[in-house]
Amino acid sequence: MSDLFFYGTLRHLPLLERVLGRPLQDISVQSAVLPDHAVHAVKGQDFPMILPLSGDSAHGVFVQDLSSEDLARLAFYEGAFDYDLTPVTVDLHDGNKREAKVFFPAPGSWKPDGQWSLQGWADRVGDITALAAEEEMAYFGRIEPEVMAGNIRAIQTRAWAKILADKRRTGDPRDTNKDVIVHRHDRAYVNYFGMEEVDLQHRQHDGSMGPVLHRGSLMQGSAVSVLPYDPARDTVLVVEQFRPPAFLINDPEPWLWEAVAGMIDPGEEPEQAAHREAMEEAGVKFDRLEYAGGAYSSSGSSTGFMYLYVGLGDLTHTTNTGGLDTEGEDIRSQILPFDAFIDMADRHVFKDVQLVALAYWLARHRDRLRV
Incomplete structure (x- = not known):
């Protein structure tokens, strides 16, 4: 049996419960402090790191009597983040000292970035992280931690x-x-x-x-699809990109015209995702968004849910280099007069269901939006 000290996200007991795969009442947990150490945020990440710092103290929890199965589960979960166990001595809340092990980051793995707050983390992504851990730990013993890291x-x-x-x-x-x-x-x-x-x-x-x-x-996660519309010029912007699934089904035209679209990041509201994706894919800013509804994209086979918007703003330029290189995106955009756009929809030029749905929503609400 082993004793561990947790200073970071595993202090969040709902997360610890899911990682260990057993109820909290079966886990011995008490407050503890690791002297001469400090907990820092990790640059660009939600989780923290711990570093030696004379005179400071890292607050956390001391968890007793962890089994070899517990340690294996923890190693799988933390291994995805490039952390290793190191022995330390911690101070318990009752004044006693105990030997414990701590997950320290591998040297050079992460860059510190100021103080880290457990409460701030829990408020932002605590529920998301705990729920995600249920899926992550379902693959314990089935895939390697390095593979899990990519997921x-x-x-x-x-x-x-x-x-x-x-x-x-x-x-x-x-x-x-x-x-x-x-x-x-x-x-x-x-x-x-x-x-x-x-x-x-x-x-x-x-x-x-x-x-x-x-x-x-x-x-799948949830996503947004937003159709940029300029009510003053009565124009619409559409984007085109290569879609591998269309190619795999033997569609001879896998370059699809679409509305701007993308996944909603963890903790992000759909409206925030709509604004972000419009800038990433087309360099477009909106004055406001009109919610056009939401629906499952293929409810018989997928969990994917799409939030639909029409984004109102000035449409004055297009791009041939939209999207993120890190995601392999190669996106171009085109501005169309509304009449030409709706004619293309009527002639079934568009193969993206979100674009088709937004085209007919805009046709229904266009007069109101132009006032």
């Missing part, structure tokens, strides 16, 4: 999408706690996207429980 951002995006989904209530009186029975739920695959499988029953329209269904779903 963490996408997993956190999906965790945030689950939190956003819980807010999408329309008044349906049915209760999934009573009207859905889950017999099996497996996380089958992860490689940026996730694939989950479930055996379940749901209440049918006649009030009875239906048969057990065996279903799989492509797990």
Whole structure:
């Protein structure tokens, strides 16, 4: 059995519970301090790092009697962040000193960036990180920590999408706690996207429980799609980029015209994502956004939910170099008169469903927006 000292995100007990895979009442936790050390934020990251600093103290928790299984789970979780266990002596709140091990960052892995606040972190992304850990730890013993490291951002995006989904209530009186029975739920695959499988029953329209269904779903985060519109000039901006899925299905024209679109980052509101993506993909700023609704893009096979907007602003320039190099994006934009744009929609030139939906929403609301 081993004792560990946690100074960072694992002080957040809901996260620790998910990483260890057992309830908090089974875990011995007490406050502790590591003398002559300080906890710093990591530049460009949400998690912290610890560094020796004479006269300072790192506050945290002392967790006793961790099993070899616990240590393996912790090594898997922390290993994705390039941290290693190091022995230290900590001061407990009762005045006693105890030997413990601490996850220290590998030398040169991260750059410190000021003080780090557990409460500030918890307020921003605590719920997201704890929920993401459920998916991460489902692959413990199945993939290497280095592989998991490449999936963490996408997993956190999906965790945030689950939190956003819980807010999408329309008044349906049915209760999934009573009207859905889950017999099996497996996380089958992860490689940026996730694939989950479930055996379940749901209440049918006649009030009875239906048969057990065996279903799989492509797990995705939430996204935004925003159509830039200039009401003064009555013009629309569309973007074009190569789409591998269209190529893989043998579409001979996999360069698709689309509205500006992108994933909603963890902790980001849909409106913030709409403004950010417009600048990244097309260099466009909006005076305001009009919400055009939201919907699942393919509810029978994917969790992807799209928030739709029309962004109002001046459209005066296009680009052939839009997007982020880090994401392999190669985007060009084009400004179209509204009449030409809606004619292209009517002639089925556009193959992107979000662009088609936004085209007809704009057609319905265009007179109001031009006043």
